[in-house]
Amino acid sequence: MSIQRFVGRPDWYTTFNPETLATTGTALRWGVVATGNIAATVTADLALLEDAVLQAVSSRRAGTAAEFAESFGFASHYYDGGPDGTSPAGYLQLMADPAVDVVYIATPHAAHYDIAKAALDAGKHVLCEKALTITAAEARALIALARERKLFLMEAVWARFVPGFQRALEILESGEIGQVKWVRADLGFPAPQDDSARIWAPADGGGALLDISVYPLLWAWGTLGRPDSVAATAELTALGVDSQNTLTLSYANGAQAQLISYLSSHGPRVASVSGTEGYLETIGSVNNPTGLRICAGWDNERVEMFEHPGSGYTYQLREVTRCIQGGLTESATMGLDDSLAIMELFDDARRQMGVSYANDSRTDL
Numbered sequence: 532m533s534i535q536r537f538v539g540r541p542d543w544y545t546t547f548n549p550e551t552l553a554t555t556g557t558a559l560r561w562g563v564v565a566t567g568n569i570a571a572t573v574t575a576d577l578a579l580l581e582d583a584v585l586q587a588v589s590s591r592r593a594g595t596a597a598e599f600a601e602s603f604g605f606a607s608h609y610y611d612g613g614p615d616g617t618s619p620a621g622y623l624q625l626m627a628d629p630a631v632d633v634v635y636i637a638t639p640h641a642a643h644y645d646i647a648k649a650a651l652d653a654g655k656h657v658l659c660e661k662a663l664t665i666t667a668a669e670a671r672a673l674i675a676l677a678r679e680r681k682l683f684l685m686e687a688v689w690a691r692f693v694p695g696f697q698r699a700l701e702i703l704e705s706g707e708i709g710q711v712k713w714v715r716a717d718l719g720f721p722a723p724q725d726d727s728a729r730i731w732a733p734a735d736g737g738g739a740l741l742d743i744s745v746y747p748l749l750w751a752w753g754t755l756g757r758p759d760s761v762a763a764t765a766e767l768t769a770l771g772v773d774s775q776n777t778l779t780l781s782y783a784n785g786a787q788a789q790l791i792s793y794l795s796s797h798g799p800r801v802a803s804v805s806g807t808e809g810y811l812e813t814i815g816s817v818n819n820p821t822g823l824r825i826c827a828g829w830d831n832e833r834v835e836m837f838e839h840p841g842s843g844y845t846y847q848l849r850e851v852t853r854c855i856q857g858g859l860t861e862s863a864t865m866g867l868d869d870s871l872a873i874m875e876l877f878d879d880a881r882r883q884m885g886v887s888y889a890n891d892s893r894t895d896l
């Protein structure tokens with residue numbers, strides 16, 4: 532087996548490379564909503580982009596807003612009530628800030644629709660964490676609003692842009708492993724049992740499906756396309772969210788995919804894509820593989836390894852930046868029709884699993 536280690540900029544590594552940090556146009560002024568785990572990780576990567584200005588952050592709480600602003604160097608910070616206790620929610624103050632061009636939303640999923648709608652209503656472009664919304668109906672309404680207002684909107688499926696996934700698609704397109712017949716992918720981790728934590732709480736859209744399944748699904752979606760049917764099973768907690776689920780996807784051409792997402796066990800976190808001439812599998816987690824093992828036939832095996840700046844989020848941030856700078860309202864790579872179709876698939880899976888959320892019965896869309 533030959534092992535090739537790609538460091539820096541190999542020939543094929545042209546679109547998505549460390550130069551992703553270099554400016555591609557007029558600087559964008561970013562507002563970040565929420566100060567939790569992913570807000571901090573993505574903001575640290577955002578600060579690496581030459582044409583990103585950390586303009587404002589909002590939080591529900593004064594102390595965390597100030598602390599987050601200071602640690603990353605945001606020009607302004609907003610919090611519920613404001614200094615005199617009478618101002619609207621911090622995120623609404625941020626939307627009213629004329630210095631903010633684009634808003635990154637990093638709250639639990641159940642709040643995504645309302646906050647993204649407020650941003651679009653205020654004329655801001657939006658990058659919203661996954662899951663884009665809780666329901667397909669919310670996603671449909673949000674997408675219609677963004678299109679009507681001619682504003683950029685993208686679901687933050689960063690894994691769509693990382694080098695390991697991009698390279699896998701390139702290998703498939705080259706025909707090296709032939710026609711894809713099946714995909715198997717898993718992702719998860721043992722989350723501490725705490726019904727109030729957003730990952731478990733029904734009010735926050737808790738459960739493995741909305742939190743994790745988009746990543747294994749990406750491998751099936753990217754290699755085989757939108758499935759013709761999904762069969763979903765799950766183990767539910769006492770509060771009715773899925774602690775693990777299995778999605779079996781079927782395609783009219785006979786291809787299949789089996790995807791497992793989990794919050795109560797360890798797992799290999801591997802994606803395998805099997806074709807008529809060979810197969811490939813990820814090394815490292817499916818959402819940002821550090822490498823690929825490619826087996827083209829029985830005796831021809833190699834490994835390709837990848838490096839990336841920051842924590843791997845710069846690729847999606849460059850995509851958002853480049854799209855907005857270029858006057859695009861949608862990414863061709865992580866498009867809104869795909870996000871909607873994924874939410875429709877999740878609605879279908881939830882019906883089969885017996886999982887529902889308060890957002891299912893909203894009447895204001």
Ligand SMILES: NC(=O)c1ccc[n+]([C@@H]2O[C@H](COP(=O)([O-])OP(=O)(O)OC[C@H]3O[C@@H](n4cnc5c(N)ncnc54)[C@H](OP(=O)(O)O)[C@@H]3O)[C@@H](O)[C@H]2O)c1
Pocket residue numbers: 565566567568569570589590591592595596637638639640642660661662687689729741742
């Ligand atoms: N792309 C990725 O790799 C990745 C990784 C993890 C999570 N995520 C996604 O990012 C989102 C947040 O996840 P997280 O792990 O960062 O969660 P987290 O650590 O709990 O942070 C969420 C933050 O949102 C705010 N918040 C909490 N409840 C809220 C509510 N009901 N309404 C409005 N704001 C609320 C809080 O910030 P304030 O107190 O400052 O308001 C909180 O710190 C989820 O949608 C998740 O799926 C993405």
